[in-house]
Amino acid sequence: MTHGSRKTPIIRMYHVYKLYDSKSALSDISLEIEENEFLFVTGASGAGKTTLLKLLYFGESATNGQVIIDGVNLLRIPKHQIPFLRRKFGIIFQDYKLIPSKTVFENLALVLEAAGHKRKFVEKKVKSVLRIVGLEEKQGALPPSLSGGEQQRIAIARAVIGDPKIILADEPTGNLDSGSAEIIFDLLNRFHKDGSTIILATHDPELIHSINGRKIVLDKGQLISDHKIKEA
Amino acid sequence: MIRHFEKAVADIAANTFLNSITVITIAFSILIVSAFGLLMLNMSDFLNIWKSGIRVMVYLKENCNEQNRLKLEKAIRSVPGVSDLKWISKTEGLSRLKEQMKNQPSFLADLKDNPLPDAFEISLDPSHQHPDPISRIAAIVQKMERVDEVEYGQAWLGRFAGIIGLLQMAGYAFGGLFFMAGVFIVANTIRLVLYSKRDEIEIMRLIGATDGFISAPFFIQGSIQGAAGGLLGTGLLYLVFSFISLKVKGYEIVGPVSIRFFSPEILFGIIGSGVLAGLMGCYFSLRQFLKY
Numbered sequence: 001m002t003h004g005s006r007k008t009p010i011i012r013m014y015h016v017y018k019l020y021d022s023k024s025a026l027s028d029i030s031l032e033i034e035e036n037e038f039l040f041v042t043g044a045s046g047a048g049k050t051t052l053l054k055l056l057y058f059g060e061s062a063t064n065g066q067v068i069i070d071g072v073n074l075l076r077i078p079k080h081q082i083p084f085l086r087r088k089f090g091i092i093f094q095d096y097k098l099i100p101s102k103t104v105f106e107n108l109a110l111v112l113e114a115a116g117h118k119r120k121f122v123e124k125k126v127k128s129v130l131r132i133v134g135l136e137e138k139q140g141a142l143p144p145s146l147s148g149g150e151q152q153r154i155a156i157a158r159a160v161i162g163d164p165k166i167i168l169a170d171e172p173t174g175n176l177d178s179g180s181a182e183i184i185f186d187l188l189n190r191f192h193k194d195g196s197t198i199i200l201a202t203h204d205p206e207l208i209h210s211i212n213g214r215k216i217v218l219d220k221g222q223l224i225s226d227h228k229i230k231e232a
Numbered sequence: 233m234i235r236h237f238e239k240a241v242a243d244i245a246a247n248t249f250l251n252s253i254t255v256i257t258i259a260f261s262i263l264i265v266s267a268f269g270l271l272m273l274n275m276s277d278f279l280n281i282w283k284s285g286i287r288v289m290v291y292l293k294e295n296c297n298e299q300n301r302l303k304l305e306k307a308i309r310s311v312p313g314v315s316d317l318k319w320i321s322k323t324e325g326l327s328r329l330k331e332q333m334k335n336q337p338s339f340l341a342d343l344k345d346n347p348l349p350d351a352f353e354i355s356l357d358p359s360h361q362h363p364d365p366i367s368r369i370a371a372i373v374q375k376m377e378r379v380d381e382v383e384y385g386q387a388w389l390g391r392f393a394g395i396i397g398l399l400q401m402a403g404y405a406f407g408g409l410f411f412m413a414g415v416f417i418v419a420n421t422i423r424l425v426l427y428s429k430r431d432e433i434e435i436m437r438l439i440g441a442t443d444g445f446i447s448a449p450f451f452i453q454g455s456i457q458g459a460a461g462g463l464l465g466t467g468l469l470y471l472v473f474s475f476i477s478l479k480v481k482g483y484e485i486v487g488p489v490s491i492r493f494f495s496p497e498i499l500f501g502i503i504g505s506g507v508l509a510g511l512m513g514c515y516f517s518l519r520q521f522l523k524y
Contacts, residue, residue: 087440
């Protein structure tokens, strides 16, 4: 399944199954993802895209099979190591998952505070990331006062602020108009070019064909296609 | 740590009503238990003062001559626990009685003869100033020749020690009960806060926050609730104590009655137990909530 170069895969899945109350959500998934890959996970609603992402950051555990993230086998990960595993990821959700009672600054700072960074560093880093996503002036705003596109940019800023190895995006443009979606996608593309591994679950064909990457297709929990895509 | 403390204070400020109820309930629990403790402390003090003044009176039979008296004195002195012995002749006994009853002179005015017996007054070692050793010494002396009666306020002593023992047990039971109530109340408050923040906590976990990072503000919040409850409870107790100590001033029982409040060490312990209840309450709520 490995494509292209001989780089060490940062993510490996071997014969992974996920059942919910005996109903199969994923079935016999084997997959390797290399560092700095841009992987699109596609498929219809209910195909298993979100479940696949959840297995990676241990939002769910596999019913069977092995998931290995950056050399750590999630089958044997001790509970106290789960937060450290999650710091390898920056996660972007369709519904943003920002804390509505905290300001934009506080939402972003939380990631760095949780990782134990000093206040001065936190302030500096938050401002620099907000500058990248073009929302520096919104640092004192509460998320509900922002537009959907702005909230998703904040969510992206939160995902990248801890310099994660992997960015997971679950339908990040699903709730956005085409203009906002384009901005989001451009940002992801930029972080990819800066060296991040991006895994993006989407069913938007427009996005998929705008980048050099790789696309897998899920159908009813099974991996039915895995191939490279060329920039349109 | 400062961040966690700020967050805890912000959470308390955001849920003032809930936190106030918690603090007041803890305060009342601590007030009741501490009141028991204070009562026991002062009763023990009183018992100790009383015990230190305990004298065992040995009344002699009639016709005890000088030689027999000296023999008896020697025998009593040899009993373990006896520290001193004083001879009180019937004449001295009567003059003592007259002195004690100087306000009611009519009681003794018509006495033709001295009805009192000769007596010894036994003082005891501090280690023997407890109900059991005293009754043991009294029993030994009672069996001696020429001894008519031994008296030491046995009924009083036993009853008083019994009451203190009972209060002590009740104090422990109440203490345990109210401590558990404190833990339960804090646990419920924290559970409500956790429930209202479940989305926030879920997001924190997704961004890689450890359970320690998530829990710290709640533990601080629980500690603040416990400490505030402890301070309020002991503060209220001090008010009640001040009022009572003003009332009992001037009373005399064995000597002048003086009551005391807890020492700073004990107060620290009481407030510490409030903090411990707060921490335990948090622990139980968080343990349930933060399961992976």
